[in-house]
Amino acid sequence: MMMEFSDIISLIALLIAALSLGMNFWFNWRQIPLLRHSLKKSQAEALEEKKADIGAKVVKLGNSKYRVKIFNRGKAAARNVQIEFPDSNGLIPDQEIRDKFPMEVLEQHDSVDLIAHVHMRTPRKHAVLLKWADDHSDSNEKPSYLTL
Incomplete structure (x- = not known):
């Protein structure tokens, strides 16, 4: 049995198609981890x-003038922003906190300044607990330390 010219061309086309299919499969298989990472x-x-x-x-x-700056460096607005002092608050007047908190909305890159009363006996470190809601969660908390 003798192969004709058209049979040889068909065989070459079949080999090229099989090679192309194999390379395509190999390429896609290697892309899976990249796609998962992406x-x-x-x-x-x-x-x-x-x-x-x-x-x-x-x-x-x-x-002798100090302020406590509460700020939002996230990408979403914070709602119902609250500040608490777990140990004690000897830094910010209670009236200042009552006047400004809870804040209804603190947009991205916004801040609010609170008057701070600093004197000789003021502790140099104050623990604060910041609470807020955002589009991710309705109950976010972040402990922070204010240092003079």
């Missing part, structure tokens, strides 16, 4: 878009 990254980014990140720090304005 999916996880996309999901994490989508989750970060829903989170607020509330923080607090002491800012010195002059020789």
Whole structure:
């Protein structure tokens, strides 16, 4: 039995198709871990878009003037922002806290300043607990330490 020219061309085409199919399968198989990683990254980014990140720090304005700055560096707005002092509050007047908290909304990159009364006997470190709701969770908490 003798192969004709058209049989040889068909056999070469079949080999090229099989090689192409094998390379395609190998390429796709190697892409699976990259696709999984990309999916996880996309999901994490989508989750970060829903989170607020509330923080607090002491800012010195002059020789004896201090403010406590509460800020949102997250990507989402924080709602019902509250500040608590687990140990004791000897830094911010109670009236200042009652006037400004709970804050209804603290947008991304927004902040609020609280007057701080600092004197010789004021402790140098104050524990605060920040609480808020955002699109990710209705009960977020973050302990922080204000240091003079």
